[in-house]
Amino acid sequence: MANVIVFDLYGVIARTQSPEDRARLVELAGVPGERLWEAYWACRPAYDAGQDGAAYWAEVARRLGVRFADVPALIAADLDSWCRVDDDMVALVHELADRGHRLGLLSNIIEELVPYWESRHADWLGRFAARTYSCRIGVAKPERRAYEICAERLGVTPAEVLFIDDNEANVAGAREAGMTAELFTTLPRLRTVLPPAA
Structure with missing residues (x-):
């Protein structure tokens, strides 16, 4: 062996992310949870492979057809949820x-x-x-x-x-x-x- x-x-x-962490991200994004998580995970491979945070969240927003009010807060909450x-x-x-x-x-x-x-x-x-x-x-x-x-x-x-x-x-x-x-x-x-x- x-x-x-x-x-x-x-x-x-x-x-992994707690329910509280996930709820915080949904709140900051202002997008219903199911829609957010589909885009969040669909865009994740490029982020995992080296894309920067601002570009990642821009791609999530593009996929959802929205504009996020506070991208730095989303980045910070996302990082905190994985620590x-x-x-x-x-x-x-x-x-x-x-x-x-x-x-x-x-x-x-x-x-x-x-x-x-x-x-x-x-x-x-x-x-x-x-x-x-x-x-x-x-x-x-x-x-x-x-x-x-x-x-x-x-x-x-x-x-x-x-x-x-x-x-x-x-x-x-x-x-x-x-x-x-x-x-x-x-x-x-x-x-x-x-x-x-x-």
């Missing part, structure tokens, strides 16, 4: 690193969020031998090249990696790239598929 474990960030180690961690998963990162596993991170993440995570969570992020961010490589999961770049940065082939993600499309993409991949649902379930100590 692979000794190299690559984690997704959001939905695995970091928490919480699951402490139990952070503890697992430390545990696995202490047991001798080589860890990697592969995240679809916007550029504005990277400095936040790097400055405020350096302790546990430092346990990863390679941190691969979509915004900095210009390609996002589930595109094959994202997984290949991550493996290259870890100095291994994709076949040597166990990849963990909460998104089925990203898990399928990892498998197509040659990785062993598992869908994250809960920490107890994850523990049943993790390799023994290195």
Whole structure:
């Protein structure tokens, strides 16, 4: 079994947006929730691959046929909504690193969020031998090249990696790239598929 474990960030180690976060974005946008989220996610791949925040929200507005009153507030609220961690998963990162596993991170993440995570969570992020961010490589999961770049940065082939993600499309993409991949649902379930100590 692979000794190299690559984690997704959001939905695995970091928490996804809370209902309160989502309600705040809907309020600021002034657009009904269902319409906003369709445009929000449809426009997200370019943002994850390096587009700046103002351009992203301009594209969301264009898709919706609206004009947002306060784009800086939308950007700030959006960033804040993606900045919480699951402490139990952070503890697992430390545990696995202490047991001798080589860890990697592969995240679809916007550029504005990277400095936040790097400055405020350096302790546990430092346990990863390679941190691969979509915004900095210009390609996002589930595109094959994202997984290949991550493996290259870890100095291994994709076949040597166990990849963990909460998104089925990203898990399928990892498998197509040659990785062993598992869908994250809960920490107890994850523990049943993790390799023994290195």
